[in-house]
Amino acid sequence: MNAITIMIGSICLLALAYRFYSLFFAKKVLRLRNDTPTPAEQLDDGQDYVPTNKWVTFGHHFAAIAAAGPLVGPVLAAQFGYLPGLIWLLIGAVLGGAVHDAVVLYASMRHQGQSLSEVAKKEMGPIAGFCAGLAMLFIITITMAGLSMVVLNALTHNPWGTFTIAMTIPIAMAVGLYYRFTGQLKLASTVGFSCILVAVGLGPWIETTVLGTWLSLDYQTLALILPVYAFFAAALPVWLLLTPRDYLSSFMKIGVFLALIIGVFVINPAIRMPALTEFTSGGGPVIAGPVWPFISITIACGAISGFHAFVGSGTTPKMINKWRDIRMVASGAMLVECLVAIMALLAATALHPADYFAINATPEVFRTLGMSVVDLPHLSQEIGMDLEGRTGGAVTLAVGMTSIFTRLSFFDTMAPYFYQFVILFEAVFILTAIDAGTRVARYLIQDFFGELYKPLKQVNWLPGTIFASVLACFAWGYLLYSGDISSIWVLFGVSNQLMAVIGLIIGATVILKMASNKHYWLTCLIPLAYLYVTVNTASFWMMKQVYFNPANAGFSIVNGILSLIMLVLAVIILVTAIRQWRHLWQQRRTPLGIEGEALATAKNTLL
Numbered sequence: 001m002n003a004i005t006i007m008i009g010s011i012c013l014l015a016l017a018y019r020f021y022s023l024f025f026a027k028k029v030l031r032l033r034n035d036t037p038t039p040a041e042q043l044d045d046g047q048d049y050v051p052t053n054k055w056v057t058f059g060h061h062f063a064a065i066a067a068a069g070p071l072v073g074p075v076l077a078a079q080f081g082y083l084p085g086l087i088w089l090l091i092g093a094v095l096g097g098a099v100h101d102a103v104v105l106y107a108s109m110r111h112q113g114q115s116l117s118e119v120a121k122k123e124m125g126p127i128a129g130f131c132a133g134l135a136m137l138f139i140i141t142i143t144m145a146g147l148s149m150v151v152l153n154a155l156t157h158n159p160w161g162t163f164t165i166a167m168t169i170p171i172a173m174a175v176g177l178y179y180r181f182t183g184q185l186k187l188a189s190t191v192g193f194s195c196i197l198v199a200v201g202l203g204p205w206i207e208t209t210v211l212g213t214w215l216s217l218d219y220q221t222l223a224l225i226l227p228v229y230a231f232f233a234a235a236l237p238v239w240l241l242l243t244p245r246d247y248l249s250s251f252m253k254i255g256v257f258l259a260l261i262i263g264v265f266v267i268n269p270a271i272r273m274p275a276l277t278e279f280t281s282g283g284g285p286v287i288a289g290p291v292w293p294f295i296s297i298t299i300a301c302g303a304i305s306g307f308h309a310f311v312g313s314g315t316t317p318k319m320i321n322k323w324r325d326i327r328m329v330a331s332g333a334m335l336v337e338c339l340v341a342i343m344a345l346l347a348a349t350a351l352h353p354a355d356y357f358a359i360n361a362t363p364e365v366f367r368t369l370g371m372s373v374v375d376l377p378h379l380s381q382e383i384g385m386d387l388e389g390r391t392g393g394a395v396t397l398a399v400g401m402t403s404i405f406t407r408l409s410f411f412d413t414m415a416p417y418f419y420q421f422v423i424l425f426e427a428v429f430i431l432t433a434i435d436a437g438t439r440v441a442r443y444l445i446q447d448f449f450g451e452l453y454k455p456l457k458q459v460n461w462l463p464g465t466i467f468a469s470v471l472a473c474f475a476w477g478y479l480l481y482s483g484d485i486s487s488i489w490v491l492f493g494v495s496n497q498l499m500a501v502i503g504l505i506i507g508a509t510v511i512l513k514m515a516s517n518k519h520y521w522l523t524c525l526i527p528l529a530y531l532y533v534t535v536n537t538a539s540f541w542m543m544k545q546v547y548f549n550p551a552n553a554g555f556s557i558v559n560g561i562l563s564l565i566m567l568v569l570a571v572i573i574l575v576t577a578i579r580q581w582r583h584l585w586q587q588r589r590t591p592l593g594i595e596g597e598a599l600a601t602a603k604n605t606l607l
Contacts, residue, residue, distance in 0.1 A: 001082070001275070003346045004268045007261065010090060010342045014335045017094040022331040025099060029511060029520045030106050032323045039113040040321050047237045048459050049113065051321035053185060054328060059247035060319065062333040064311045064436035065101070066253065070302040070341035071426055072393035075348040075400075077298045078356060079286040082349040083275040084295045086342065092296065092303025093338035096527035098331040100500055101308045103507030103524060105330045108313035109320065115440070115447050116313040116506060120573070123509050128576040131569045132502055133448045138566070139495045140310055140441045144230075144476035146492050147430045147437070152222045152480070159215035160203035161427060162222075166215075167199035169229070172245035180239055192248045200421065220481065227477030230438040234469040238315060242435050249432045253340075256425045260343050260401055269404050273349035273356065285361035285369060289541055293534040297493040302341025304531065306499020307437070308334070314440030347400030348393075351375070359396045363389045379403055382415040398422040441472035491562060494542070497535045498570050504528035505577045512584045532574070539563050 026032045043049040052060075077085040104116065111119050117136055121129025155161045175192035179185060206212045217225075233242050282290040287298055301307060312330060320329060348356060354371035361369070366389070373388075379399055380387045387399055402419045405411045411418070443459060445468040450457030456464040508524035546552045547560030 001271045002268050003264045003271055003350060006082075006086065006271070006346060007264050007342070010086075010339065013090055014094070014339055017098070018332060018335050021094060022098055022102070022327055022335075025102060025331070025523060026324065026327040028516070029523055030102065030326070031514075031516065032106075032326060034322050034324050036323070038320050038323060039109055039317060040319055043112065043318075045460050046239075048315075049318045050237070050239050050243075052239075052243065052319040054320075054322065054325040056185065056243060056247050057316065057319045057325065058329050058333060059251075060243045060436070061311060061316045061329050062336060063247070063249045063253065063432040064315065065301065065305070065308045065333060065433070066337045066340060070337050071344050071397055073299040074302055074341045074345035075393040075396045076286055076360070077295055078273055078345060078348040079277065079284045079360070080280050080291045080295060081276040082271055082273050082345060084280070084291050085299060085345050088295050088299060089303050089338055089341050089345070092299070092527075093334060093341075096500075096504075096531065097304035097308070097334045097338065099523050099527060100304055100503050100507065101312055101330040101334045102326055103510065104309045104503045105312040105317055105320075105326050107506055107510045108317040109323070109326070110510070113317035114313070115443050116309050116503065117444065118447050119313065120502070120506050123506060123513075124573075124576050124580055128573050131572045132506075133444065135495075135502060135566060135569045135573075136310065136444055136499065137441075137448060138562075139306065139499050140437060140444060141472075141475045141479070142492055142495060143307055143310075144434055144437050144441065144472075145479040147434055148223075148226055148476065148480045151427050151430050151434070152219050152226065155217070155222055155427060156219045157216050158423075159207050159212040161423065162215040162217060163206045163211070164196075164199050164203055165427060165431065168196060168245055168249065169241070171195045171199070172248055173241055175248060176240045176244035179244065188244075189248070189251070192244070193251045196248060196251075204417075223477070223481040226434075227473040227480070230434055230477075231469050231473045233435040234439040234442045234472060235465055238319065238439075242315065242439060243319070245432065245435065253425065254336075256422070257340055257343050260347065260404070263401075263404050264343075264346065267404055267407050269346075269350045269407070271346070271349045272352050274353070277353070285357055285365045288545070289538070293538040293541070296531070296534050297497055297538045299341065300493055300496050302338055302344075304497070304500050304527065306496045306501070306503060307433070309499055309503040310440040310444075311436050312503075314443050315436050344397050347404065348396050349400075350404055351396070351400050355379075355399075356396065358388050359390055359399060360393070361389070375403065379406070379415075382406060383419045394423070394426050397426065438469070438472055438476075441476075442468040445471055491559060491566075494535055494539050494563065495566055497531060497538075498566055501528060501532050501535060501570055502573055504531065505573055509577055509580060509584075512581060518585065532570070535570075536567065539567055 038051070040049050040051040044051060074085050074089065107119050107123070108114060108116065111122055115136070117129050117133030120132040155165065171192055175188045179188040182188075206215070236242070280291040282288065287294050296303065316329065320326065352374040354373050355376040357369055357371060358366050358373045358376055376387060379402065383399070383402065387395060398419050401422050402415055405418060406415055442465065446456045446459060446464055455461050456468070458464060504524050504527060508521050508528060511521040511524055512518060543560045543563055547556050547563065549555055
């Protein structure tokens with residue numbers, strides 16, 4: 001099997017899915033129309049609710065949702081072979097992820113762009129809303145701290161990367177100000193992206209100056225700086241920092257993968273990893289569990305992700321200025337992210353299996369596999385660093401992409417630069433998710449604690465904004481600085497997919513209430529059923545084999561209890577939803593759209 005066959009087939013399938021299935025979902029299920037104002041138009045305050053060009057919104061949304069998941073998840077899942085990951089990515093993204101993201105965004109916009117916990121409260125009652133809010137606060141805190149750790153590990157004592165990342169902040173603010181007051185998007189985009197390229201190009205020179213010495217920061221220093229930056233990203237108006245930075249970063253992200261797509265077309269590397277490996281039944285050096293359920297848990301964002309629900313009920317619904325833009329922004333961004341994940345999978349599986357396992361397994365574990373590295377010594381020499389035992393997936397992606405391009409004779413001298421650029425590219429991917437995620441955490445805190453102090457619910461109330469932003473940054477910043485998050489990082493995959501379950505539960509409820517055909521709720525119910533069974537199976541496997549097993553190195557009663565709490569919250573939400581589904585299914589309702597429901601409410605009030 002070669003990479004170009006897989007890539008072309010995947011692009012065609014995703015294009016067809018967007019053309020037909022996402023259109024069906026937008027027109028028939030959600031019944032999107034542009035004849036009513038969106039929350040961004042109704043509540044435009046220049047701070048959080050800002051009607052935004054659909055391409056800018058797409059750039060922000062894609063940059064925010066495409067974090068470590070589509071890059072690292074497929075790389076780690078390559079342990080099982082290229083086939084399981086490829087199948088799940090395509091099926092999961094088309095039938096699950098694109099549906100989940102669109103319905104969550106739509107549900108939030110129906111409720112003035114409020115968070116998913118508030119939507120759950122209004123759609124399913126206070127108990128479901130409370131459980132959803134508690135689960136979301138738990139998940140977003142772990143997510144932000146975990147993603148930040150990946151960034152800090154890439155930027156520690158890396159002045160080139162630190163300088164480039166730092167320069168994206170003033171560049172983005174300048175672009176935001178210029179576009180805000182002139183409305184000239186093309187010029188702002190061109191100049192802004194050019195400045196980012198200049199900053200990247202200055203990196204090697206910066207390393208040789210005094211500034212390079214100052215920017216060679218250790219992990220603990222960066223762990224203090226990053227939450228401070230995130231505070232401003234969460235508190236400042238979206239048009240000043242968050243949106244233009246995410247928008248400009250999306251050019252880099254898409255550009256790198258377009259380069260990889262062109263590289264695959266030109267070089268057509270062979271897929272060296274077999275379709276299925278001996279580790280599909282479990283016991284692998286990268287992922288201990290069997291291919292199912294852990295293929296879905298590991299890949300996460302590339303197919304379906306609960307983290308997308310935070311963005312889809314956080315920043316994005318406050319920016320969309322046309323209802324029909326939901327299709328392109330939500331479903332479109334998810335399918336593009338799926339392609340990103342497939343390219344990451346191809347880059348990893350293009351490596352020789354022994355080289356792949358040498359990078360992703362610890363040296364002690366790799367020695368037990370009886371494998372001998374093939375190309376890794378040569379790649380280590382070209383890149384200029386020892387690559388063995390660099391677990392986590394990020395290095396594997398960078399090495400895999402570099403190995404593809406080093407097959408071009410003129411590329412040999414560029415290998416270390418390209419490797420560092422890909423590492424930087426991964427850091428930018430993750431940082432944009434931290435920007436949006438911290439802002440979403442701020443909204444959640446305001447919603448959650450607003451039950452105790454009502455003014456907190458006003459997202460444009462400055463004291464509440466500052467309080468919630470500080471609390472959000474302190475919560476994940478403390479975990480990041482102390483390193484405690486490493487003890488519960490294994491919970492991220494399960495908790496992330498559990499959040500997707502909650503999003504699909506709410507989505508199914510919304511569809512059952514307003515779809516013209518009640519059977520359309522199966523578009524949410526089918527992926528929900530699969531994901532719920534998968535998450536529970538993975539959780540119970542981890543609790544039995546790892547968390548509550550003293551003989552396992554990952555033994556942690558705390559992790560086991562936290563997993564159990566999350567599962568209980570999901571059960572409460574599901575049981576509450578099922579009771580409401582039964583009632584709705586038995587009702588005979590006239591099909592209603594957005595305006596139809598408003599008219600029906602007015603009619604009932606008059607009667």
